[in-house]
Amino acid sequence: MVRFPEATARMFQSMFVCRRCKAKRRADMRKIMLKKISCRRCGAKAFRMIKSKR
Ligand SMILES: [Zn+2]
Numbered sequence: 001m002v003r004f005p006e007a008t009a010r011m012f013q014s015m016f017v018c019r020r021c022k023a024k025r026r027a028d029m030r031k032i033m034l035k036k037i038s039c040r041r042c043g044a045k046a047f048r049m050i051k052s053k054r
Contacts, residue, residue, distance in 0.1 A: 014029060016037070016049060018041070023040060
C-alpha cells in the first residue's frame, strides 16, 4: 500500500476547528469559505484550520 502525501495533506486541510467551542469538523474548504458549514455543537459558522493558530 502506498501512502499519498497529497491525500494526507488534503485530509488535514479539510479539518477545521470551531472558534467558539473548538469542536473539530471535517468539511470542504469551499464550504467553509461560503459559510455553509455550521458547528454541530454550538452552531457557529466561524472556523479556523486545524494547524494554523492565528
Ligand atoms: Zn462550535
